[in-house]
Amino acid sequence: MTAWSAVVPSRDELHEAKRVALLREAASAFTRKGFHAASLDDIAQKLGVTKAALYHYFPSKHALLRECFARALEVGFQGLARARAQGGSGREKLNNTLRFYLHEMIDELSCCVVLTEENALLPDDYVDLLKVRDRFERALRDLIREGIADGSIVPCDPKLAVFTILGAIHWVSKWFNQSGAWSADAVSTALTDLLDRMVSATPVAALPTDIRTAT
Amino acid sequence: MTAWSAVVPSRDELHEAKRVALLREAASAFTRKGFHAASLDDIAQKLGVTKAALYHYFPSKHALLRECFARALEVGFQGLARARAQGGSGREKLNNTLRFYLHEMIDELSCCVVLTEENALLPDDYVDLLKVRDRFERALRDLIREGIADGSIVPCDPKLAVFTILGAIHWVSKWFNQSGAWSADAVSTALTDLLDRMVSATPVAALPTDIRTAT
Amino acid sequence: MTAWSAVVPSRDELHEAKRVALLREAASAFTRKGFHAASLDDIAQKLGVTKAALYHYFPSKHALLRECFARALEVGFQGLARARAQGGSGREKLNNTLRFYLHEMIDELSCCVVLTEENALLPDDYVDLLKVRDRFERALRDLIREGIADGSIVPCDPKLAVFTILGAIHWVSKWFNQSGAWSADAVSTALTDLLDRMVSATPVAALPTDIRTAT
Amino acid sequence: MTAWSAVVPSRDELHEAKRVALLREAASAFTRKGFHAASLDDIAQKLGVTKAALYHYFPSKHALLRECFARALEVGFQGLARARAQGGSGREKLNNTLRFYLHEMIDELSCCVVLTEENALLPDDYVDLLKVRDRFERALRDLIREGIADGSIVPCDPKLAVFTILGAIHWVSKWFNQSGAWSADAVSTALTDLLDRMVSATPVAALPTDIRTAT
DNA sequence: AATGAATGAGGGTTCATTCAT
């Protein structure tokens, strides 16, 4: 009755799967080489198809960038939502948001550094996405303020703190090596802990001195 | 008696001045747009000359990148040397190094983010400069270890700490605005203090909540 | 039953046909104007396409030159092989080689003068191809020596003789006019006969005084 | 009374000397690399001055080429005039002309191959100089005809014979090496003898088998 | 007379994008 439909992916599902694969490959290439230096030829070759084939899934190179950007921000907001749902102090919410964001960025998509390339966006996309990014940053600053208010975070300039945190996080894509000694889990936890210590009202007395051996 | 020589710049001085101006403009463009997206036409236009004129001062676009890279690293080592000369605990040396580096990068050249574009370097330059950059990062890690040993810095993973610090610092070029409300002095001090709190064995109880009003 | 395949060229055949057309056009342009003076724009325009289209068939302008060079040498060695197979005295072999080479160069490709532009080759190509060209010239000198030994060729300096012969041959591309009064056949025969007289041990008493009327 | 004028070259003489030096250097560069590939920078550097300095002696690069061309043709006509003055058969006149031309080209200026670059001439120069070159070639053909008429030259196609002779001669610049084993004298004599044998009605029975040992 | 600076035109090459197949 259901014929093959239960076991064979539909055409739409195949299409979507390829779309996602392309997106990830693009994110990876943009992150490694920068938007302009990464050519569609490179991306296509890694996927084993021709450059022209990509246009079945995305209308333009800039559209790929836009989507990377948007997905990264989505993940950010998703992290925010989960952290808020979990509750706790401002500091706890901040930590949960960052840990989730880091983990997703590192492990799932390597979109994060794409956020660096805002100037490569088309003017229209720029306007749209920068608005969202600012909202995300403002939300993070609000968590800092909340933490300062509830005593969990040390008094500090929220704007500067968020810039510092995001810089540290975006930089990960520059040094993280998928096949290196550090796992995505370890890095997202360890980096969150380190940044936590920067703003925590009650900083811990010691951190793991070697990520690989941390629990 | 001294003729004009005391007041009128010599040809060599003029040449050097233009060379530096070009270097700064290039650093700024590379930082804002990325190496590949920044065109020599843009840079030349900002300087009010033709693209071809640039070739009087640099043999190639890649040479500009190489020099930006090299200058940023020079500043880093200069900061290290000064900090070592000043002495103090590992933590103090680290802070002094970072504050100096930040200040120079922000105020003098905007080379810093160029360090992000290592993949744009020519293979030969890559080999040369990455060696130097690694030496710089190792020196910073050594300061962290020194601080851990002398009790001024909290036990932590030195490698991760340095990555985090450098990420935060390089990110500055993304958000710092020469004509904004924050001065270069204020930013370099405030950011250093924030990063210091992350690794200090004796974190301060409060930081300025608004950089503009900080002393 | 054979479908269209017997009459309609396949895509690969089309590709190869265009490649050859490009090669000939390039050889012609290089010969007429010299490698540096001949622009890809000119070549493309003659073929009715854009400059960028050429890059589907050759990776670079220098690759075109390299291939012209290589093909000309191939033809030379082919002539040598045929002459050797036909046998005869050293003089006969020399004549057969030259006549074949001339005919092919004039009629098929106009690569010959490209051999003049060895300095335009990339260093790597230069090393490779000059080696082959030297081998070709040595083979010609050996034919001369063979002819001297078997009495068919007058005693002379083989090196100078070969230089002279090749100079005369390469020069053809400067004055030969595809649409002129002289046919490729006539020229290759007449020029070979003239050069033959230079080195023959038994020079003929007369040559045609007008190529057009020669049989 | 004559003050220094007898021993010190006048300003005009200095100027002329530099002009000639430049001309020779240009001819050499054009011959080696071709007109377009030879840059004024190269030429200037070899002369130890700046590119801009050259413009004191020649109004343009094309003017240098024109003059090279013109000088080569002058030498050709000079050879013709001397040969005619010396008298003899058509064959003797031809030999004398060629020997003189070759000797001057090789030893004095290296202009000869410049004659290859007629397409690099400016349209106006082209019209002027090609006229002269054609006159030169016609004069050579006339010598051939004269030789055929007086029985000193074998019946042959004069046009083809002259093309062949000129090709062999122009090619010299490709292989002649100022510092090689062959002297300019030896080459001009030996090559003339070889070409003579090609057209002589009474070809010699042997030629030197090694130029270096020829008298 | 000679130079360094600057220019404008042009060349080779890359690349995102389109289109017929």
Add this chain to the structure above:
DNA sequence: TATGAATGAACCCTCATTCAT
């Protein structure tokens, strides 16, 4: 769906030429 072909714009770089000094 996927491809090879083709395009046009943009880029880096070179070079002959001009000009103020």
